[in-house]
Amino acid sequence: MRAVTTTARGPLRPFEISAAAVFGALTSVVTVVTGFIPVGVAQVLITLPIAFLAAGNRMRSAIAATVAASVVALIAGGPFAVVALLVLVGVGMLVGYAERRWGRNAVLVVFAGAVPLGLAVAACAVGMLLLFEQSRILLLDSLAASMQGTLRAFQAAGAGQDFVDTFTRTIDFLVDYWWLWIGGAAVAGIVGSALLSFGIFRTIALRTRWSSPPIEWPATAAAEPAPLPVRLSSVTYRYPGAATDALADIGLTIAAGEFVAVVGANGSGKSTLARILAGLDPTTGLVDRPGDVGFGAPGGTALVFQHPESQILGRTVAEDVRWGLVDGDIDVDGLLARVGLGGLADRPTEDLSGGQLQRLTLAAALARRPALLIADEITAMVDDASRAALLDLLAGIARDGTAVVLVTHVEGEAATARRVVHLERGRLVPAPAPATRAVSAATPPIVADPILEIRDVTHTYAARTPWAHTALRDVSLTVGRGEGVLVVGANGSGKSTLAWVLAGLHRPTTGTCTLNGTPTADRRGDIGLVFQQARLQLQRPTVAEEICDVAGLDYIDRPYVAAVLHRVGLGAHLVDRAVDTLSGGEMRRVAIAAQLTRAPRVLVLDEPLAGLDAAGRHDLVALLGYLRATEHTTIVVISHDLHGMEAICSRTVVLDGGTIVDDRTVAA
Known part of the structure; x- marks a missing residue:
């Protein structure tokens, strides 16, 4: 039956792990870079990656990113670098969570949360200096000596006795009441950093925020995936904020081992239908399947998106194929050879062309041995020979028992499928009559300039x-x-x-x-x-x-x-x-x-x-x-x-x- 959208619980999901890895790495890089910038306010930049992560994900994602960044900080700067990182990350979590939970009132929450955090940091700093007396004496002696040197410079410049007496009393006050100004500076620093971080975060967030709410995907159940057969009855879907339906009154059944092509013009609803088959809840109607859709899970449903770059997570080709899988018994070389990427296992993914990225996403999908494979325009970026090879591969996958749904706008590609479904303006329609148009040949420019x-x-x-x-x-x-x-x-x-x-x-x-x-x-x-x-x-x-x-x-x-x-x-x-x-x-x-x-x-x-x-x-x-x-x-x-x-x-x-x-x- 139709899945119900629920709040995600349990261990981190694959996309949360990838987000934690990316933002954790970014935090590590910013930490190292700001260490070379002799401006204290630059340290506020460390809070931003975690703030964005906490604003859009579960808090455990931010914690995972913090652990990863702390390991790098320990290697690069030692224990004190880790302590500084944890304080700034705490500020980032506060900013991100406040924005997600309270929206317009987030600035008040940030201020209210930063004060106790600052008091805690102040108490730790003062407590450490009380515990380690020699370190405190060394710190205060260094401060006093530095300020005495500054005073002598003022005296040499002609400063009066009143100024000298005031400056001397200030030095004595800082040495005698060190706990007061160190604690106060810690509180002011944390509160100021939190407000500055929130201001930067809000400025960036307002420029990058999408006008439409995100699409809610149902959480994957822990049960064994059983996505087939799947039956759609009177399924309609309308995107949040849209004025018209992307799909309307769709009735469709897909069984194991079928090879079905979904054909239609741009904007006809093909990709939306693919998302429904992959587990997206319809606005109205019924999606009936025997068990969990198992989106991205072994033995479940695999969706190769129209834009392959959005699915590439690994640094190398082989790493991307294995991403998110705990089963080590994967014939990576065999999978790559099957999709036409033989010999590229160690190639960095950023060096691949668009067509090669599409083949890589298909290999990663096949590594999960899915029961249902949905391929959304996967031949759009490949040459004619590679297109024919991919279509033959999809046909072979279907013969092996995996249901294959090919989304395409090319009627010729649909001919390889056993069944063809035509969409027009979100509705199922009969196959249209083929249309041909004459094309005139271009000519070279008259003047070679x-x-x-x-x-x-x-x-x-x-x-x-x-x-x-x-x-x-x-x-x-x-x-x-x-x-x-x-x-x-x-x-x-x-x-x-x-x-x-x-x-x-x-x-x-x-x-x-x-x-x-x-x-x-x-x-x-x-x-x-x-x-x-x-x-x-x-x-x-x-x-x-x-x-x-x-x-x-x-x-x-x-x-x-x-x-x-x-x-x-x-x-x-x-x-x-x-x-x-x-x-x-x-x-x-x-x-x-x-x-x-x-x-x-x-x-x-x-x-x-x-x-x-x-x-x-x-x-x-x-x-x-x-x-x-x-x-x-x-x-x-x-x-x-x-x-x-x-x-x-x-x-x-x-x-x-x-x-x-x-x-x-x-x-x-």
Whole structure:
């Protein structure tokens, strides 16, 4: 039956462990860095990672992060560093918990909680100095000697006798009543640090807070997972704050060993249906399964998201496959070879391309031997050969007894499934008739006017470390004004690295990349880049805020945003939509729309067609062709998807192993 959302209890869950590890590591780094800053207020920065962790997670997550950070502090600075860290972490926990529990009144709670914490610290400090008399004498003698030296400097400068007598009485007071001023300073320091930390925390939190409430996932039960068969009856789902249903009146049954494809246009509700199958509670309706969904648990339900970067947790490929599993009997090399990542077990995950990240998330899912595997657009970032291999792999998984649900907008991919479910505007519909559209070929610019030049560029990640990886080798390329260039190559060939170098986000290790003679890293405003993972590029809570922010507006201009969205084929109903409720294709088009507001001279698009349905692809291809022909915008497309590229690009550059192996004068 339908699960009931409950407050999480019991041991830390995998995502809580990962959050504790990340924020604990961040706390350790900040602790070490602030140790080199001779400004006491910098120590307040140590409180912030724990404050954010405590604000959004159970307190035991913050405690786990504190333990991890304390170990590093002990190694780096000894016992006193641990004590200082624990005091500041306590302030951070107070700030985060007060914000989560009391909201607008949190500042009063922070002040009220900081006073007893300050008194406790003062009592400990005074007690330690009483206990260790020699240390107290040494401290006070050093203070008195320092102040005597300062007094002599004032006397040499001509200070009067009254000033000298007052200064001497002050020294005597500090020595005689040391417990008073040390205790008072401790209380004032803790209270001041807490209020300053809260002010910084609140400022950052207000700039990063999402406009829509988070989606509540049900807690995973301790019972053995039994997600299949699953039956959906009259299921409807509406996202918090949304005006319309994302799914409406869905009836669907999935049994063990089935291979089901869910097909529909961008925004049709495919990803929402995947979340319902993975355990998200519907707004109305019934989800019936024999036992617990076992989301992320061995033998339960595995969901490979549309955006693979959000699922990568390990530092290396092998570590990510094993993440969260206690069973050590996992054939990591076999799993990696099965998904096309053989030999990459020790590769750092940050060096992987988008397509390789998608394969890695699939390998990590298979490591859990799930009964139900949900693959959401996992072929969007891979080349044609890899796409066919992944579809064959999914079919093989289904034959082995695992139910597979493939979410895709490509009808051709759905042909590999045994059953196809079509969605349109959140409802189940019959299969639509296929549509074909003619595409005209792009032509080279009439006048060859070089604008973008790359000379002998080599780029190495983590250079001069044991993890060094060279992504580009001796690449030279010249692109003319108004030209359309298609860069192709297998996953991991260096396409995305080339895109970042062109856009100026990477300075090449050696060689130059210039726009009209100036390094592109110094002219980022003139070059627009749309990331391969569009979600990482959208930094504001809503579509309107994102587009206005990139456009440089300090206010929300909704008619302007609606016009910009119309330019990329999106409706005005998305103006106030929260970014996280968009489909993958809608996110990509919003990212492109935001870049177009700056009228870039060069537009670099990394896998622009990934995740777009047929209508969206046609509209985007037409827009890019128009920008080339009418506004003479130089367009560089990094893609493995060649369908429709002939209408944009008149030239193809082939990358292999980080090197240009072919530079054709015609499109592929």
